[in-house]
Amino acid sequence: MAIYRRFQDGMPWYLARYYWWAYLWDKSIWFFDHQPIINAILFGNYRKLQAMTLPHVTTNPMHQVLQLTCVYGELTGKLLERLPQGMFIADACVDQLKLALRKTANRPNPLHATRLNAESLSYADNSFDQIIVFFLFHEMPHDARERCIAEIARTLRPGGSLILTEYAPLPEKHLLYRFPLTRWIISRLEPFLPDFWRHNVRASLEHSLQQHGKSLGAEIHADCFASFYRVTSFTIK
Ligand SMILES: C[S@@+](CC[C@H](N)C(=O)[O-])C[C@H]1O[C@@H](n2cnc3c(N)ncnc32)[C@H](O)[C@@H]1O
Numbered sequence: 001m002a003i004y005r006r007f008q009d010g011m012p013w014y015l016a017r018y019y020w021w022a023y024l025w026d027k028s029i030w031f032f033d034h035q036p037i038i039n040a041i042l043f044g045n046y047r048k049l050q051a052m053t054l055p056h057v058t059t060n061p062m063h064q065v066l067q068l069t070c071v072y073g074e075l076t077g078k079l080l081e082r083l084p085q086g087m088f089i090a091d092a093c094v095d096q097l098k099l100a101l102r103k104t105a106n107r108p109n110p111l112h113a114t115r116l117n118a119e120s121l122s123y124a125d126n127s128f129d130q131i132i133v134f135f136l137f138h139e140m141p142h143d144a145r146e147r148c149i150a151e152i153a154r155t156l157r158p159g160g161s162l163i164l165t166e167y168a169p170l171p172e173k174h175l176l177y178r179f180p181l182t183r184w185i186i187s188r189l190e191p192f193l194p195d196f197w198r199h200n201v202r203a204s205l206e207h208s209l210q211q212h213g214k215s216l217g218a219e220i221h222a223d224c225f226a227s228f229y230r231v232t233s234f235t236i237k
Contacts, residue, residue, distance in 0.1 A: 003020065004016050004017050004018075004020045006020075007020040007024040007025070010092075011024065011092055011093065012092055012117055012119065012140075012144060014139075014140065014141050014144060014192070015092060015093070015139075018139075018191055018192075019139060023093055023096060024093055024095070026095060029095055029096065029099060032072045033072045033073070033099060033103075035073055035074065037072075038071075038072040038073040039073070042229070043176075043225060043228070045224055045225050045229060046073055048224050048225075049134075049165055049224060049229055049231065050073075050074070050075050050078060052165070052222055052224060052231040053075070053132070053134065053163060053165045053231050054078060054079070054082065056161070056163045056220075056231070056233040057079060057082050057083070057130070057132070057163070058083075058129060058130045058161075059082070060129070061083075061084050061085050062085065063083075063085070063129035063130060064085075064088070064127060064128050064129050064130075065079075065083055065085075065087045065088065065128065065129065065130045065131075065132065066087070066088040066089070066090065066123075066127075066128045066130070066131045066132070066155070067079060067087060067088070067089045067090075067131075067132045067134075068090060068118055068131050068132065068133045068136060068148075068152070069089075069090065069091045069092075069096075069118055069133070069134075069136045070089060070091045070093070070096040070097060070099065070100045071134045071135065074103075075134055076089065076100050076103060076104055076111070077103055077104050077107060079132065080104050080107050080109045080111055081107065081109070083109055084109055085109070086109045086110035086111060086112060087109070087110075087111055087112070088111075088112045088113075088114070088128075089111055089112070089113050089114070090113075090114050090115070090116040090118065090121065091113075091115065091116070092115065092116065092117050092118070093115075094115055097113040097114075097115060100113060101113055118136065118140075118148045118151065119144050119147035119148050119151065120147070120151065121151045121154075121155055123155045124155075125154050125155065125212065126155065126156070126157040126158070127155045127157075128155050128156055128157065128160060129156075129157055129159070129160040129161075130156075130160055130161050130162075130163065131152050131155070131156055131160075131161075131162050131163070132163045132165075133152070133162065133163070133164050133165070133166075134165045135165060135166060135167075136148070136166075137149075137164070137166055137196055137199075137201065138166060138167050138190060138192060138193045138196035139190065139192060140192055140196075141192050141195070142192070142195050142199065145192075145196070145199065145204075146204055146208075149201065149204045149205050149208050150208040150211070152205070152208075153205060153208035153209045153211070153212055153214065153236075154208070154211075154212055156214075156236045157236070158214050158236055158237055159236065159237075160235075160236045161233055161234060161235050161236060162205070162232075162233070162234040162236070163231070163232070163233050164201070164230075164231070164232045164233075164234065165229070165230075165231045165232075166196070166201075166229070166230060166232075167193060167196060167197060167228065167229060167230070168223050168227045168228060168229055168230035169197060169198075169230075170197040170198055171197070171226075171227060171228050173226075173227075174226055174227065174228050175226075176228065202216065202219065202234070205234060209236065214236055214237060215236075215237045216234060216235070216236065216237065217234075217235035217236065217237040218235045219232060219233070219234050219235070220232070220233045221233070
């Protein structure tokens with residue numbers, strides 16, 4: 001039996017099939033949640049991307065904030081530090097949620113953790129003022145990503161914002177892309193990244209927002225690592 005089948009247990013199919021070794025296996029959860037390891041996976045850019053993400057976090061203590069899926073490393077604690085009102089976090093994997101709770105246990109600001117599929121969130125329409133998504137979209141097949149974007153559009157309030165930290169659009173000029181071996185390795189490890197590179201997330205978000213009588217406002221983005229990664233803040237109207 002293929003190993004991944006042991007991890008299916010209510011998980012999104014692609015998470016069990018392609019990422020069991022990264023997110024669902026207890027030994028890998030232990031292994032990857034070390035700052036040097038997760039930093040190496042982002043070619044040394046974890047703290048830089050985190051530092052570019054944090055200034056976009058709302059400073060209004062009345063705002064409801066959702067971190068959509070867990071991340072390795074220190075980001076969740078850093079977000080929570082800035083949010084005296086606390087923060088919601090959703091992930092399909094209970095062990096990832098437990099890890100996030102353990103890592104933030106000594107912080108006074110509450111972390112409300114819920115097991116949910118990002119493609120079908122059980123939050124009411126317009127629940128959040130801000131949703132933070134750190135390197136989730138490129139791990140999703142196209143249709144799952146579209147459903148996740150649709151759920152973000154539904155659950156964000158007008159006046160709210162989406163902070164998206166991700167791979168930048170197709171990095172044709174980047175050495176890691178131009179060199180066939182590194183491009184092949186990256187695409188083997190991240191099977192949905194080639195699709196994400198070509199996905200017009202702004203257009204998908206705009207389309208989904210329209211279904212809910214909302215629209216996109218200003219977009220601010222900044223790139224790092226020679227435009228291999230991008231942090232974007234989308235404002236919702
Ligand atoms: C945010 S992503 C990648 C994070 C990044 N590689 C890091 O750790 O810095 C990883 C998380 O997304 C979760 N995940 C992936 N697809 C999901 C989905 N459809 N619904 C909920 N959680 C999902 C996984 O369980 C995992 O905890």
